[in-house]
Amino acid sequence: MEIQITRTSAPKQKPADQTKLGFGNYYTDHMFIMNYDEGEGWHDARIVPYGPIPLDPAAMCLHYGQEVFEGLKAYKTPDGGIQLFRPDKNMARLNVSNERLCIPLVDEAFCVEAVKKLVEVDKDWIPDAPGTSLYIRPFIFAVDPHVGVHPAHHLLFVIILSPVGAYYPKGLNPVDIYVEQNYVRAVKGGMGFTKTAGNYAASLKAQDEAEKIGYTQVLWLDGVERKYIEEVGTMNVFFVIGDEVVTPALTGSILSGVTRMSVIDLLRSKGYKVSERRISVQELFDAHDNGTLKEAFGTGTAAVISPIGTFEWNGKKITVADGGIGQLSQMLYDTLTGIQFGKIPDEFGWTVRI
Numbered sequence: 200m201e202i203q204i205t206r207t208s209a210p211k212q213k214p215a216d217q218t219k220l221g222f223g224n225y226y227t228d229h230m231f232i233m234n235y236d237e238g239e240g241w242h243d244a245r246i247v248p249y250g251p252i253p254l255d256p257a258a259m260c261l262h263y264g265q266e267v268f269e270g271l272k273a274y275k276t277p278d279g280g281i282q283l284f285r286p287d288k289n290m291a292r293l294n295v296s297n298e299r300l301c302i303p304l305v306d307e308a309f310c311v312e313a314v315k316k317l318v319e320v321d322k323d324w325i326p327d328a329p330g331t332s333l334y335i336r337p338f339i340f341a342v343d344p345h346v347g348v349h350p351a352h353h354l355l356f357v358i359i360l361s362p363v364g365a366y367y368p369k370g371l372n373p374v375d376i377y378v379e380q381n382y383v384r385a386v387k388g389g390m391g392f393t394k395t396a397g398n399y400a401a402s403l404k405a406q407d408e409a410e411k412i413g414y415t416q417v418l419w420l421d422g423v424e425r426k427y428i429e430e431v432g433t434m435n436v437f438f439v440i441g442d443e444v445v446t447p448a449l450t451g452s453i454l455s456g457v458t459r460m461s462v463i464d465l466l467r468s469k470g471y472k473v474s475e476r477r478i479s480v481q482e483l484f485d486a487h488d489n490g491t492l493k494e495a496f497g498t499g500t501a502a503v504i505s506p507i508g509t510f511e512w513n514g515k516k517i518t519v520a521d522g523g524i525g526q527l528s529q530m531l532y533d534t535l536t537g538i539q540f541g542k543i544p545d546e547f548g549w550t551v552r553i
């Protein structure tokens with residue numbers, strides 16, 4: 200499929216101070232759109248000036264949440280090049296989400312091409328201050344004007360771009376985590392393994408309450424027994440216990456993070472023992488009490504590695520090791536961001552030049 204390009208005649212002012220970008224505050228001059236109509240399939244791929252999308256008030260996405268999304272980044276390399284990190288994995292996961300949400304599958308390779316084209320058109324928007332990057336948000340939503348619950352026949356696939364700041368302008372910073380016992384994010388058989396809007400709507404209340412009592416994120420437990428650890432906020436979670444690195448196994452209610460799989464591959468390539476298995480919150484607190492809990496960290500595209508300093512569960516608060524940044528957390532952060540920004544060689548073939 201050809202991608203038609205219509206360039207804006209009114210480019211926007213770019214943010215002046217790259218150290219104050221924050222996350223999701225600015226959008227570039229263009230966006231990618233393609234339509235799905237039953238009988239025609241995906242068609243009319245185009246890059247157009249960024250702007251509002253007309254929607255019928257009865258559009259099904261607004262009523263029943265038939266929507267999926269992805270998140271990845273484009274990075275400026277020291278030689279002035281541009282690269283993506285494992286974009287094929289994002290598009291493969293997009294189709295996993297599509298399948299669960301009764302959304303027609305997309306051509307994964309074509310979607311990676313669409314990302315590359317759009318990033319190229321808006322390449323002047325990629326910031327180059329240390330740690331900054333261009334966040335890429337592909338998403339699909341149902342637009343049939345029909346207030347009735349059934350899979351859509353008409354959808355839009357859109358990609359927007361946002362220059363984002365360094366997640367840790369002053370270096371890695373450990374966060375405080377509240378182990379959530381009242382609310383759950385997802386259950387087996389539900390949609391936890393997909394990136395769909397409803398999962399995030401379901402998480403807002405817990406996040407809001409945790410923030411009010413001074414925590415950065417919540418640790419989600421399984422929705423049935425409320426015993427087993429699933430994820431931390433919108434990140435996957437890892438623990439270093441003794442000489443084992445443990446992360447919850449993907450059981451259906453956990454999102455399969457690209458950062459998670461990269462951390463596992465990287466650690467195994469360096470000879471570490473990594474287990475994907477069930478881990479209860481009791482085991483975590485026991486490991487703290489017997490002195491074997493060495494590190495805990497979250498993983499995700501936005502922060503890459505987010506060290507965890509403390510956990511509170513059932514009125515008991517524990518500090519992970521000395522509450523600082525663990526050795527593995529720092530090594531993983533340096534290695535992954537080094538590969539993503541093209542500062543160290545990519546032995547895994549994870550990066551894609553534009």
Ligand SMILES: *Cc1c(COP(=O)(O)O)cnc(C)c1O
Pocket residue numbers: 270394430432433434435454455456457458459498499500501
């Ligand atoms: C996106 C996301 C992650 C992290 O996935 P990455 O591909 O590493 O960015 C983890 N958990 C949830 C719930 C997510 O939405």
